[in-house]
Amino acid sequence: MNPIALGALTLVIAPILGGLLMGLDRRITARLQNRLGPPILQPFYDVGKLMGKQPVACNSFQGVAASLYLMTSVLALLMFVLGQDLLVLLFVLALGAVMLILGGFSVKSPYSQLGSQREVLQMLAYEPLLVLMVVGVYLQTGSFSANSVLALDRPLLLTMPIFLVTQTLVIGIKLHKSPFDVSASHHAHQELVRGIYTEFSGLQLALIELAHFYELVLLLGFVWFLWHTNWLVGAALALAAYFSTILMDNVTARMTWRWLVSFMWTWGIGLAVANLAAIYFMLRVPR
Amino acid sequence: MGILGKARAKSPWILHFDAGACNGCDIEVIACLTPVYDVERFGMMNIGNPKHADILLVTGTCNLRNARVLKNLYAQMPEPKAVVAIGACALSGGVFHECYNVLGGVEGIIPVDVWVPGCAPKPEAIIEGAVMAVQRMQERASGKVQPSEDESEDEHA
Amino acid sequence: MGELAWLGRLNVGGLAGVLILAPVLTGLVVFLVRTKWSRKGIVTGTGWILSLGALALFGFGAVRRDTVSFMPPQIPGISWDAVVTGLDLLLIVGFVAIGFLLRRPIVAALAVLQAGLVLWVELSHSVRLEHPPLYVDWLAIIMVMIVSVIGSIVAVYGLPYMKEHEKHLGIPDTASKRPRFFLTILIFLGAMNGLVLSDNLLWLFFFWEVTTLCSFLLIRHDETADAEANAFRALWINMAGGVLFAGGLVVLSHAVGAVSIQRIVESRASVVTNPIALVGLGLLCVAGFTKAAQMPFHSWLLGAMVAPTPVSALLHSSTMVKAGVYLIARLAPAFHDTAMSDMIAVAGGFTFAAAALLAIGQTNAKKVLAYSTISNLGLIIACAGLNSPLSMAAAVMLIIFHAISKALLFMAAGVVEHGIWSRDIEDMQGLVSRMPLTTLTMVIGILSMLLPPFGVLIAKLAAIEASVRMPAALLLLVVGSTLTVMFWTKWTGRLLTADPSVVFPRIEHLHSMYFVPLLMLTIGALGFSLMVVPLLTQLIVPAVAQYYRSVQSDVTTLVQFDNVLGVPWALVFGVLALAVLWPLLYFRGPRTQRTGVYLCGEQVETAATTTFRTAAETAVPVTIRGHYFERAVGETVHARWMMTVSIAALVLMLGAAFLQR
C-alpha cells in the first residue's frame, strides 16, 4: 500500500481501535467487579469532555510535555506500521515517556513529583525488556527493521516464547495496571489522586489519553508480531496478552517500586536473557 | 447538544469533599460506586482531584477551617463545573447548625447548583442530584446560565 | 571543488607545526604580557588560529581524500626525533622534580621508570624509525577539529569565568594566577593536537605525558588542600598509565620491531598470532583506560572536578580523556578479531553500565557529569573493542557528539555555579524560573545526550546493533542505556521544577563570552544532529574505511546504517519542533488560566503558590527533594565489587592475548 495512505489510515484507525479496547477494558473490569460498567465508547466521551474544558495550566511546559508525549506515540506507531527501525522506534517512545515525566516534574506539586519519580522507575523496569525483545528479532532476521519480521516465514513465538510473557508484563507496566501501577493507576477510581497525571488537566490530559490509545495499539502490535504469519492468531495473542493484564489488574494490588524494579530486573530480564541465550545457541549466530 | 455536549453529559467526573459530615452522607455517596448502584454506568467516576473534576459533591457542614479548603478546591476546578450539596448538613448546617464553629451550609461559601436534602439522602437521590448537576453544567457551558450568581431557579431533588 | 584545489597543496607539515606550536607560543606571550586586554585578545586570537588551522587541515583532507604520512618541516642540523626525545627526558626530569617538591616519592619513581623504559626503546636496534612520525587521516582530522574548535571555545569561555572565580576567592588582580592558567590550557591544546597527529608512538608518548602534566597543573590550580590531593591522584594514576604505555612500547618494539602505529596496523596478520605483541597492545590499551578514566582508574576524573569549571569542560570533552579512547580506537584494527578485543568490549561495557548506575546516586552536578563522561567513554571503548566498521563508526560519532554536549553541559554548569554559587542539583531546583536561558541550553545539552533525534542516541543505536554478536557486551549496553536515561531525567526534572509564582521568568544577563560559547555549542548540538546523515556518509564512513583498509577492503557496505538513515530525520525534527511550539503558543494565550498546584485545598490562597496551612494554621512552604536512592546505588555500596570486577576484566583482557582464534 502507498505509505502515505497507510500512515493516514493508521492515524485515524489506531485511536479508534485503542479507545475501543480501553472501553472494553473498563467494561470487563466492571464485570469482574460484579458491576455493569460504562458504555464501550466511554474513553471517547472522556477525551471529548476533557477537550472542552477550560484550559488551565501551572506552567507552559506542561502543554509541551503532553503534546510531545502524544506526538512521539503517533510517530512511533507510524514507524511501526511503515516498517521502520524498531530500535529507533523504542527510543522515540522513550522520548515521549521522558517528556511525560518531565511534565510531571515541572510542577512543584508533591503528587506529580512523586508520580514522576516513580514513573522513572517504571521506565527503568520495562525499557530493557523492550530493547531485548527487539534484539531477539534482530538475531533472527539480521535487521532491526519492522519489515524484516514480515519477511520471516515462521512465527517468532516459536523461538521467542518467553517474550510473550515479558511483553505482557511490559503492557501491564506501560498501562499502569496493578500490581505495576506505582506511579499512577490506569483507572482513575482506583486511587486518591492521580500520581504523575495529577497536575495535567483539560486538553493536556486529553492529549495524554489520546497518546495512550496510540500506545496501546503499538504495544499490542509488538505482541501481534510474535505470530505475524497468520494475522488472526497474532490478534488473538495480542488480545490474550491484553486481557491477562486486565485480569492481573483485578486480582492483585499495587506493589512497591522496590518490588517492581527488582522483580523486573531479576525475573523479567533473567527470562528474556535466557530466551535470547537459547536463540544464540539454536541459531549459532555468526560472529 | 453537539458532540462536545454529549461527551460532557456522558463523562462527569466527581470530586467528593467531606466538609464536616457525620459520615452518614459519605457512606451513601460511596454506596453509589458499589455494584448495586454503579454510577460508572453513567461514566461518572470518583476522582480525588479538582483539576480533573466536573462536579463537586459536598457533604457536611462548613466551618471556618474547611470553608477555605472548599473554596480552594472549587477554584481549582476548570470550567464548566457544578456543585451538589448533599444532606441536611450541607444544605443548612443540619443538626450541627447551632454549634459555635459552624458557618452553616455550603451555600454562601461557594455557589451551589443542586441541593439534595435528607439525613442522609438515599443513593438514588444523590445520583439524581448529580444528573441534574450535569444538566446545569450543560446549560452553563452553552451560555444559558451565568456561573451561579442567581439562586432563583435552583432545582431541588 | 576546483577553486579549493590549493588546499590539497598545503604544506601539511607546516600546518601541523602551527596547530601544535602556535598555542604554545601564544601561551608564553599570555604568560609574559600580563595585561587583561592582551590576554583576552591573544586567547581569542589563538582560538581563531587553531580553528582556521583545523579547517585548513579539513580542507586538505577533503581535497586529498587519502591518508598522508609526513615529516615536520626540515630545519638543517636539527633531528626532530632527537628533539622529541630530549623534550621527553626533560619532561621526565620535571616529573622527578615535582615528586621531590611535593614530597611524593611515587611520582619520582614512576618518572624514573618511564625514563628507563623509553630509553630502552630508543636504544634498542630492533626499531625501524624510517617511517615519517606524523600522519593525517580522517580520524586525525576529526580529532583535530574537536580539539581545536571545542577546546578554543572552552578557552574563551574561561576568560570571564576565571575572572569571576578569582574575584570570588578574593585574589587581587596583581597576584592573579590567570596568566599561568591560560598558558597551561593553551599548551594542553597544542599537545592534544600533537597527540592525535603523531604516528610514531614515541612522539605520541611525549604528548601523552605533556597532557598528564598539564592536567595536573590545572587540577591543582586553586592550590587548596583538596585540589593538591586530587591533582596528585590524577598525576600518579596517569603516570602509572604512562609506565604501562612505555612498557607496552618496549614489548611492541621487540615483538613487532616498529613503533609506528601504521606499521603495527599493517602487520596485523603477524600481530594477532603473536601473544607477546598482543600483550604489548594490551598494555597500551590499559594505558588508554587510565587516561580515559575507566574503572578501576576512574577516581582521578571524579577528583578532578575540584578544578575550575573550564578545566573540567576541557578534560571531559575534547582533551585528556579523549586521548585515551583515541589511542585505543587508533590501535583497534591491529587487534581486530581477537579474544582480547572482545574483552576490551566487555570491560568498556562494564564501565558504561557501572558508572551510569553510580551517577544515579549523586547530587553534585559536576560529579554526575563526571560519571556520565566515564560512562560514555566506556561506551566508546566498548565500540572500539567490538571492532567492526559499524561499531567504529558509532565510536567516532560518539567522540564527536559527546565532546559537543559535554562541553556545553560543563560550561552551562559553570555559569549556573557562578549564578547560584552551588554545584548541588538540589539547589538547581526551579532553575528554569531563575536562569531560563542557561537552563534551556543545559536541558538541550542533557536531552542531546540521551534522546532521539540527537546524535549520541543514533550512535548508541549503532553500538547496540554492533554488539549483537557479543551477548555480554550487548546486555551491558542495554542495561547501561536504561540507567543513563534515569539519572539524566531526574536531573532535568529538578531543573524544570518551576516556581509557580513566576509566569514569565526574567531572562538573566549573561556575559557575552559566556553567551556566545554556549550558543555556539547549542547550535552545534542541534545542527550536527540535524545533519547526521551527511555527517555519517561524508565524514565518518570514509574515516572508518581508511582505518580498516588493512583489515577489510570493502567497508562502506558493512556500515549498515540503512535503517537509521531510512528514518526521515528532518521530518521527525520538524514534527517534534511543531509539537513543542504549538502548546507554548496555545497555553500562553489569554484563554488559559494559571492555577496553583493541588495541595488538597490547603494552599494559603488560591493564587499560584506552594505554601499550605497545616496544624494551628501555620503556613508551611512545600519542600520537594529529588530521590537519589543512596542506599541502593551509593558510591560506597558498590565500590568493592565494581573494583574487583573491573580489575578482573583488565587481567582477563591481558590474559586473552594468549588465546588464539
Ligand code: SF4
Ligand atoms: S445530613 Fe445527616 S447523615 Fe448527612 S452528614 Fe448531616 S447528620 Fe450526617
